[in-house]
Amino acid sequence: MSAAVTVVGAGPAGLAAAIVLAKGGRDVELHEWHRHVGARFHGDFQGLENWSCDEDTLCELQSWGIDINFLAHPVRTGTGFDARGRRYEISARRPLYYLVERGGSVQSLEYGLLKQAEALGVRVHFGSRVRETEGETILAGGPRKADxxxxxxxxxxxxxxxxxxxxxxxxxxxxxxxxxxxxxxxxxxxxxxxxxxxxxxxxxxxxxxxxxxxxxxxxxxxxxxxxxNLRLPRSAVQGRHPVAGEHAGFQDALAGFGLRYSITSGALAAQSILENRSYEQLWR
Ligand SMILES: Cc1cc2nc3c(=O)[nH]c(=O)nc-3n(C[C@H](O)[C@H](O)[C@H](O)COP(=O)(O)OP(=O)(O)OC[C@H]3O[C@@H](n4cnc5c(N)ncnc54)[C@H](O)[C@@H]3O)c2cc1C
The missing domain is CATH 3.30.70 (Alpha-Beta Plaits)
Structure with missing residues (x-):
C-alpha cells in the first residue's frame, strides 16, 4: 500500500486536493497551521467566479467529485459605477458568479469542503504548521506576500x-x-x-x-x-512538490478572483499524483 500524501494548508486549494486524493483511494494527512479552517477570513462574502470558462464553476467542482454542501448562491445581476458615479446595470443568463461565505461558519466554503474531506477519511491536523516536507506532498499554504x-x-x-x-x-x-x-x-x-x-x-x-x-x-x-498575491507562476513545482492555489501565484491578476483557480489547481495537483502525470503540463 502506498504511503499517505501530505497536503499543506486547509484552504480551498488544499481541501480540494485532499478530497480528490481521498476519492482516488489515497490516504491523506492534511496539515493546517491554524486551529480551524477559514482563519484568514471573517464571514465575508466572496464571488466564486463563473466567467473565465465555458463550463459552469459548480459543474466543474462536481466533475472533480466535490459536492456543493456550502452556500453557493447564483448571482445573475449587479450594478457597476464608473469614476464619475454613473450607474450601469449588469445582467447575464448564466450566473456571473456564485456568492460564497468564507471563514469557519457551517455554511462557509471551507467548512463544507472540510466535512467532505473528513467523511472520506482525510486525517486533518489543526495547529500544525509544516516547515519541512518529505514524501509525496502538495503545498497549498496561501499567498506568500501582499500585492x-x-x-x-x-x-x-x-x-x-x-x-x-x-x-x-x-x-x-x-x-x-x-x-x-x-x-x-x-x-x-x-x-x-x-x-x-x-x-x-x-x-x-x-x-x-x-x-x-x-x-x-x-x-x-x-x-x-x-x-x-498576484505573482504569475513560471513553475508551480517546488522541489518535487506540486504547488496549488495562491501559494503558486494562481490568481486572477486583474481583480483577485483567485478562488476558482485555487480549487482547480488543488484538484489538478491531486490528479498529477493519482495518475503520475506532470503537474506542470496539467495546470498549463
Ligand atoms: C478580503 C479578500 C476577498 C477576496 N475575495 C475574493 C472573491 O470575491 N473571489 C475570489 O475568487 N477570490 C477572492 N479572494 C481571493 C481568495 O480568497 C484566494 O484566492 C483563496 O482563498 C486562495 O485559496 P488557497 O487555498 O490557495 O489559500 P488560503 O485560502 O489562504 O488557504 C491557505 C491555508 O494554508 C494554511 N497554511 C499556510 N501555511 C501553512 C503551513 N506552513 N502549514 C500548514 N498550514 C499552512 C493557512 O492557514 C490557510 O488556512 C479574496 C481574498 C481576500 C483576502
Missing part, C-alpha cells in the same frame, strides 16, 4: 440583496470597491492595488459612496481585511 489588499466591514442590514462594484481611484486606487448584500448580511470593501497605507480612508470613502448611491445602512459592522 493587493481588501479591507472593509461585514455587517447586518435591512437592505435588499444586491451586488455592486465601483471603479474609482478615490475609493480604491487601481482596484475597485464592492458591496454584496445577501439575506440580511453584507460585505463592503475597498480592494486596493496601491495606496495601502491609506486603507482606512478608502474604506470610509467606500462606505460613504454606497450610502449615497444605494442607501446602504449597516448594523453591527465588524472590520475585516486580507491580502492576496
Amino acid at each position: 493587493i489588499i481588501a479591507s472593509g466591514y461585514v455587517f447586518e442590514t435591512e437592505c435588499e440583496d444586491g451586488a455592486y462594484i465601483a471603479f474609482d481611484d478615490r475609493l480604491a486606487p487601481r482596484g475597485y470597491a464592492y458591496l454584496l448584500v445577501h439575506q440580511g448580511r453584507g460585505t463592503i470593501a475597498a480592494c486596493l492595488f496601491s495606496g495601502f497605507k491609506r486603507q482606512q480612508e478608502f474604506v470610509e470613502r467606500t462606505c460613504d459612496f454606497f450610502r449615497e448611491k444605494v442607501g446602504l445602512v449597516m448594523r453591527n459592522e465588524q472590520a475585516f481585511g486580507g491580502y492576496g
